Amino acid sequence: MACARRQKRKGGKSTAFHRWQLARPPGIRSIVAALGKQATVTNQSTSAEDLAQPIADAGKKLAMLRDYRARLEALRERAGSDVDALIKVNRELAQVQSELESSAGEQAYLLQRVQTELLTVSIGSQEHQAFWKPVSQALAEFGDNLSRGIATAITATAFLLPWGVLLLALLWLGRKLRLRPRWPWRRNGNS
Structure with missing residues (x-):
């Protein structure tokens, strides 16, 4: 039984490949040995279950x-x-x-589980980016980012417009109430 999954982060920064494979113990040793010849094995661990x-x-x-x-x-x-x-x-x-x-x-x-081992292999690589790579990537994504920014501004306006109208109505009402004289005798200058 084998299962594989490929994973790539945005911007092409890192690529990882994972493979799970069931094999007999001598098969596991030969796979690990072959991988050790092609790259550096950074971590290796073993776990067991008592059956x-x-x-x-x-x-x-x-x-x-x-x-x-x-x-x-x-x-x-x-x-x-x-x-x-x-x-x-x-x-x-x-x-x-x-x-x-x-x-x-x-x-x-x-008995088959006793005679079979599970091997998990994770292979990853880190790409080094050139100095201008992020700039060229930003220029390539400019149109997409601009359209998303315009869409966000339109959505924000649609949400804020009713609140703005309500705030203007409250300010207008507050100003009208403040300008109206409260006491009739103060209008003439009498105390």
Whole structure:
């Protein structure tokens, strides 16, 4: 099983390639050795999962199911002509056989995981930019940036226009209220 993902940051500054591959341990060693010849290995780590107990449990379950199946087959031989007993024993045998196959598959999967390793390879490169590279990039993106700036200004105007009208109305109302005389006797200069 292999999976690959390519990643590129804006402006072409950095490119990274990741690959996950399942292989047998000798395959892992040969891949790491080949990569070490082509570039510098900067980090290498190993992790492991202990599967001894799940494998032992699966083995015990398989042995128990095989023993139970053998007893059911012996019971089926003794049932003879009792149809009702034969039906019950055969139904139980089918159930046990299904569990036996499921457990055998689980144990095979666990054994395959023990014999298989997961390799994660991350390869990255850093490009060095020339002095004029950012300037030429900005010039190339000028039209796009200009259209985005105009669109942002239009959107801001659409949001601010109703608030501006409301603010002007409040200022006008406040000015009208302030210019109106409050006390009639102060208008004539009398206190």
